[in-house]
Amino acid sequence: MTPPKSFRDVTKVTTHVLQEMKIKGEKIAMLTAYDYSFARILDSTGIDVILVGDSASNVMAGHTSTLPITLNEMIYHGSSVVRAVKRALVVVDLPFGTYQGNSKEALNSAIRIMKEAGADAVKLEGGREILESVDRILSAGIPVMGHLGLTPQSIHKFGTYVVRATSEEEASKLLEDAHLLEKAGCFAIVLEKIPARLGGIVTSALKIPIIGIGAGKEVDGQVLVLHDMLGITLEFSPRFLRRYHNLSEEIRGAVNTYIDDVKTLDFPNEKEQY
Numbered sequence: 258m259t260p261p262k263s264f265r266d267v268t269k270v271t272t273h274v275l276q277e278m279k280i281k282g283e284k285i286a287m288l289t290a291y292d293y294s295f296a297r298i299l300d301s302t303g304i305d306v307i308l309v310g311d312s313a314s315n316v317m318a319g320h321t322s323t324l325p326i327t328l329n330e331m332i333y334h335g336s337s338v339v340r341a342v343k344r345a346l347v348v349v350d351l352p353f354g355t356y357q358g359n360s361k362e363a364l365n366s367a368i369r370i371m372k373e374a375g376a377d378a379v380k381l382e383g384g385r386e387i388l389e390s391v392d393r394i395l396s397a398g399i400p401v402m403g404h405l406g407l408t409p410q411s412i413h414k415f416g417t418y419v420v421r422a423t424s425e426e427e428a429s430k431l432l433e434d435a436h437l438l439e440k441a442g443c444f445a446i447v448l449e450k451i452p453a454r455l456g457g458i459v460t461s462a463l464k465i466p467i468i469g470i471g472a473g474k475e476v477d478g479q480v481l482v483l484h485d486m487l488g489i490t491l492e493f494s495p496r497f498l499r500r501y502h503n504l505s506e507e508i509r510g511a512v513n514t515y516i517d518d519v520k521t522l523d524f525p526n527e528k529e530q531y
């Protein structure tokens with residue numbers, strides 16, 4: 258069998274493909290999606306990984322944190338995305354309160370995500386504290402992506418969204434947690450809002466792919482929240498966010514034109530009626 262010319266030619270991205278990408282030095286591009294229509298557009302672009310993030314709690318439901326979203330709601334978003342995607346690896350977040358305290362509950366939650374949403378993998382926030390849950394999920398054959406640094410599900414413990422792991426002590430705990438997750442068998446780790454230097458250190462210390470969001474460029478890939486990078490949500494402006502579009506402006510423009518057309522009887526015209 259001849260190998261694909263570039264990873265863009267692979268017909269289905271798997272955890273093994275991501276590992277190969279790290280080895281070959283090809284960066285991994287990951288974005289969030291929460292519904293069928295956006296997921297379909299993303300998958301047609303050649304995006305490597307689609308994350309059904311619990312940021313759906315903010316972006317789709319308007320909550321001020323990721324904590325309120327439920328497992329049933331994540332399954333709804335996950336299954337909508339999975340129905341649209343042929344190529345990208347689809348990772349679904351386990352929501353707050355479904356895996357932290359009890360590894361049996363964690364496994365049940367992960368099984369529901371795999372069975373009912375049809376995900377390729379699950380993502381959990383945390384290091385040593387959740388290792389038992391990670392082990393149990395992995396032992397059932399479910400691929401796990403870790404998430405360290407700024408972990409939004411613990412916002413009430415930290416009280417702020419400032420950059421994490423700026424002290425020596427916090428940085429070495431993060432590195433230790435990353436090693437623990439790799440040893441347990443996680444296939445990749447997301448690092449959120451940490452110093453770029455630390456992002457580089459973790460990336461060269463670990464064999465599995467490291468995907469950053471505000472973790473600098475020395476990582477193996479990048480992830481952003483789709484609605485933030487498209488400029489649909491405008492309230493959230495951390496330094497790491499690059500806005501690739503101002504879609505809210507375009508949508509407002511189109512809707513205003515529609516309103517004018519309706520009010521001035523320009524819409525519908527002769528060709529737009531039966």
Ligand code: KIV
Nearest residue numbers: 289310311312447480
């Ligand atoms: O929920 C989410 O969107 C995430 C990303 C920020 C990595 O976890």
